[in-house]
Structures are given as structure tokens and as C-alpha cells.
Amino acid sequence: MSHPLLTAxxxxxLFRLAAPTxxxxxxxxxxxxxxxxxFGRLGTEALAxxxxxxxxxxxxxxxxxxxxxxxxxxxxARAVGGDRIADARALVLHALALGAALALLFTLLAWTVLPxxxxxxxxxxxxxxxxxxxxxxLFSGSIAIWANFFLSALLRGGGDAATPGRYMxxxxxxxxxxxxxxxxxxxxxxxxxxxxxxxxxxxxxxVSAILQARxxxxxxxxxxxxxxxxxxxxxxxxxxxxxGLIASFSAFTANLTAMLVTGLVGGFGVAALAGYGIGVRxxxxxxxxxxxxxxxxxxxxxxxxxxxxxxxxxxAAWLGSLVAAGALGLCGWILALxxxxxxxxxxxxxxxxxxxxxxxTRVAPFYCLFGLGMTLSFASQGAGRMTAPFxxxxxxxxxATIGGWYATSVLGWGLAGVFVAVAAGMIAFGAxxxxxLLVAPWRPRHAKVLPTKGGSDAIPLDDRNLEPQPR
Numbered sequence: 001m002s003h004p005l006l007t008a009x010x011x012x013x014l015f016r017l018a019a020p021t022x023x024x025x026x027x028x029x030x031x032x033x034x035x036x037x038x039f040g041r042l043g044t045e046a047l048a049x050x051x052x053x054x055x056x057x058x059x060x061x062x063x064x065x066x067x068x069x070x071x072x073x074x075x076x077a078r079a080v081g082g083d084r085i086a087d088a089r090a091l092v093l094h095a096l097a098l099g100a101a102l103a104l105l106f107t108l109l110a111w112t113v114l115p116x117x118x119x120x121x122x123x124x125x126x127x128x129x130x131x132x133x134x135x136x137x138l139f140s141g142s143i144a145i146w147a148n149f150f151l152s153a154l155l156r157g158g159g160d161a162a163t164p165g166r167y168m169x170x171x172x173x174x175x176x177x178x179x180x181x182x183x184x185x186x187x188x189x190x191x192x193x194x195x196x197x198x199x200x201x202x203x204x205x206x207v208s209a210i211l212q213a214r215x216x217x218x219x220x221x222x223x224x225x226x227x228x229x230x231x232x233x234x235x236x237x238x239x240x241x242x243x244g245l246i247a248s249f250s251a252f253t254a255n256l257t258a259m260l261v262t263g264l265v266g267g268f269g270v271a272a273l274a275g276y277g278i279g280v281r282x283x284x285x286x287x288x289x290x291x292x293x294x295x296x297x298x299x300x301x302x303x304x305x306x307x308x309x310x311x312x313x314x315x316a317a318w319l320g321s322l323v324a325a326g327a328l329g330l331c332g333w334i335l336a337l338x339x340x341x342x343x344x345x346x347x348x349x350x351x352x353x354x355x356x357x358x359x360x361t362r363v364a365p366f367y368c369l370f371g372l373g374m375t376l377s378f379a380s381q382g383a384g385r386m387t388a389p390f391x392x393x394x395x396x397x398x399x400a401t402i403g404g405w406y407a408t409s410v411l412g413w414g415l416a417g418v419f420v421a422v423a424a425g426m427i428a429f430g431a432x433x434x435x436x437l438l439v440a441p442w443r444p445r446h447a448k449v450l451p452t453k454g455g456s457d458a459i460p461l462d463d464r465n466l467e468p469q470p471r
Contacts, residue, residue: 003081005159005303010316014296017156018320020165022292027172029288034176035197038183042130046194049130052123055255056114056135060106060142062251064149066291068102070298070381071244072150075236076157077302077382084306085223087236092154092216092225094236099150103143110139133194141202148205151212156299158221167211171204178204246386250377250393260401261422264408268355268415275355278346282335282364286328290371293324294378301382305442314441317379321434324375329368336364355415362419369430376433383442392432400425 005013039050063069072095079088118131148171152164179200185191192199216225258280265276297320304313335342343356377389400422407417 081306
């Protein structure tokens with residue numbers, strides 16, 4: 001039976017898939033801001049400790065939600081799109097087993113490697129103690145976080161974004177007051193300090209994961225998963241990993257790019273760094289929209305590819321990515337026309353305003369290409385075609401960092417040169433992903449895999465074998 005996402009209008013389907021995820025992303029951004037306030041109430045040392053943990057926490061979150069999580073969603077979408085129900089059922093167990101293994105990996109890294117990294121980043125004294133308290137608890141229970149995001153990916157990949165969106169939005173809203181009480185206490189209870197927000201994150205993730213698992217096992221996707229009699233298969237793990245590994249690497253390069261560019265900007269002083277922070281905040285505020293549309297494209301494209309409807313997959317990819325490009329581009333151009341007004345919302349310092357204006361006027365006009373590239377990268381997950389996003393992420397990092405160094409150290413362009421390199425990196429990112437799709441749209445590879453009845457096995461066929469043979 002044909003999946004509903006193969007016949008419903010693409011625009012309406014994309015909105016239904018993207019809206020809940022975008023809402024969750026916005027809520028989680030607000031949670032991050034609110035928890036920064038909570039850490040501030042615990043003191044400067046607590047803020048410094050959280051700053052040490054934050055990059056590693058974000059890396060795990062990006063891998064669970066958009067990297068490996070994208071691989072899970074894409075694999076499920078292709079399975080249900082191709083009516084391979086047996087594979088879809090088995091993918092649930094494979095995804096959860098993979099999530100548990102990755103959670104264990106991050107736990108081991110937190111116990112062994114992260115303390116060394118915290119010290120290398122300058123952590124010492126009470127700040128280091130705060131970082132270790134938060135890190136050890138959060139990563140020790142990270143299986144709840146991985147399960148939460150992977151169950152969400154399984155539901156989204158099957159075409160149901162509303163259920164995980166509802167539960168994850170509720171858990172995000174509950175996390176802030178719970179973090180406040182656990183960290184700062186209530187009444188005569190003094191609270192748990194740094195351990196409070198970490199425990200809050202684990203508790204809300206656990207509740208959300210349990211609710212999503214219940215929905216999944218009640219047949220929310222049209223089938224009931226099973227763990228009995230399911231044999232773990234390398235091909236199903238690979239169906240997740242061949243997308244998830246590259247998507248996770250892309251998330252890593254994006255984080256590394258941000259850190260290296262921050263280092264380049266920091267060489268021009270505190271005012272430049274503050275101005276860059278204000279400017280780049282706009283980019284982070286727009287990411288939830290691109291992420292929401294992109295996650296919807298992973299499902300739409302994956303379902304179409306699973307059904308071997310490559311034309312619909314390409315149409316969906318272009319429609320969603322152009323919507324994202326238009327929305328992010330409009331915001332970028334509006335801010336580029338009034339950069340001083342945006343800067344003055346955060347500061348009155350003339351040096352900081354100048355740095356903010358330098359960033360916005362050079363980078364914000366190209367947010368359209370950032371949105372185009374990011375959403376097409378998610379669409380590529382659904383199609384299982386990750387070469388262009390892989391190359392685009394590397395190119396963006398090299399152009400923004402090495403180009404920024406060259407512009408300042410060799411050409412003498414100063415701070416503006418760094419921002420020109422950042423803009424050039426965005427242009428390359430969007431062009432390298434969109435260009436190949438425009439010139440050579442996705443189509444079946446030479447070797448096709450057609451499911452047998454029930455979807456548990458696959459029969460490889462060569463394209464040439466599908467042609468009529470002469471009598």
C-alpha cells in the first residue's frame with residue numbers, strides 16, 4: 001500500500017512535518033538561554049564551568065538529533081516508503097541498540113578524556129569542579145538523551161512529526177522550572193547546584209522517551225515494532241550509519257569552524273569578539289527554522305526514494321530548500337539594511353557596534369545560501385547521497401578559517417577580512433550542495449535493490465536487467 005506522503009501535496013506535507021520540529025528547536029534554544037541565567041545565579045565559577053562543558057554537550061546533541069538521528073530518520077523513511085515493513089520494524093531495535101552504544105561511548109569519554117580537555121581549555125579550581133559535576137552526571141545518563149532523540153527520529157522518519165514534537169516541546173517547557181528548583185532549591189532546601197540542571201535534562205528526556213516509545217509500540221506508524229526474534233543485521237546498521245556518520249562529521253566541522261573563527265575574531269580584542277557574538281546570534285536564531293524544514297525534507301525525500309520516486313524526491317528537496325533560503329535570506333537582508341539597530345538592542349559600546357555592523361553587512365546577505373545548503377543537506381540524508389554535504393562542510397571550514405587568516409595576515413584586511421571569509425564559506429557551502437543537484441538531479445544508481453514480499457530480504461538487480469530483452 002502506498003505511503004500517504006507519496007500522494008499528499010508536498011507543500012502541505014512539509015509544513016506538517018516541519019512545524020512541530022521547528023517549535024521544539026525554538027523551545028530548546030529558549031531553554032539554553034534560561035539555563036544560562038540559572039547558572040549565573042550559582043555564580044561566575046558555575047558559568048565558567050558550564051562554558052567548558054557546553055561545546056561537548058552541543059556536539060552530542062547535534063549528533064543525536066541531526067547527525068545520527070538524521071540517519072535513523074532517513075533509514076526509517078526509506079523503509080516505509082518502499083513498503084518494507086519487516087525492515088521498518090527491525091530498524092527500531094537497530095536504532096535503539098546503536099543509540100545505547102553511542103551513549104556508552106560518550107559516557108566513557110566523559111569519565112576519561114573530558115577532564116583533560118577541560119584543563120586544556122583553562123579550567124581550574126572551582127570552575128573545573130563545577131564542570132566535572134555537571135559533565136559526569138549528564139553524560140553518565142546520556143542514554144536517556146540518545147533514546148529521546150532516536151525515538152523522535154524513528155517517528156519522524158515514519159511520517160509522524162506531531163507526536164515527538166508534542167512530547168519534546170512539553171519536556172522542554174518543564175525543564176526550565178525543574179532546573180531552577182533542582183539547582184537553587186525551594187524553601188529551606190538549598191538545591192543541588194550544578195547537578196540540578198543536568199538531572200533536570202535527564203529526567204525530562206526520560207519521560208519524553210517513555211511517552212514516545214509508548215506511542216511507537218501502540219502502532220503510531222501503522223505497525224507495531226518487535227524485539228523478539230529480530231536478528232541484528234549489518235545492512236540495517238549500515239543503512240543508518242552511511243548517512244549518520246557523514247552527517248555527524250558535518251556537525252563536527254560546523255562546530256570546529258565556529259570555534260576557529262571565534263579564535264580569529266578574538267585576536268582583534270574584546271569589542272570585536274563581543275560584536276561577533278551579537279552578530280552571529282542572529283544566525284543561531286534562524287537555525288531552528290532551517291533545521292525544522294530540513295528534518296521534514298529527510299522524511300519526504302526518504303519516503304519518495306524508498307518508493308523509487310526520484311522525481312518527487314528532487315521536487316520536495318528544491319521546494320523545501322527554496323522556502324528556507326527565502327525565509328533566511330529575507331531576515332538576513334532586512335538586518336543587513338538596519339545593522340546598527342540590531343546591534344543597539346544588545347549594546348551601546350561604539351566598538352562593539354562597529355564590529356557587529358561589520359559582521360552583519362558582510363555575512364547576513366548570504367544567509368539565503370546557508371539556509372539552502374543546510375536544508376538540502378537534510379534532504380540528502382533522505383536520499384542517502386551525502387558526498388556533496390560532506391565536501392561542502394569541509395570547504396566551508398577551510399575557506400572561513402584559512403581564508404580568514406589569509407585575509408588578515410597577508411592581505412591586511414583586518415576584522416572585515418575574517419567576515420568576508422565567513423561569507424565566502426557560506427557561498428561555497430550552498431553552491432557545492434545545490435550545484436550538483438541542479439546539474440545532475442538524483443536518480444537510481446546502477447544497482448537497484450528491490451524488496452521481496454514482506455520486506456525482510458532484498459534482491460539486487462542491475463539497471464540493465466530491467467530493460468526488455470530481445471526474443
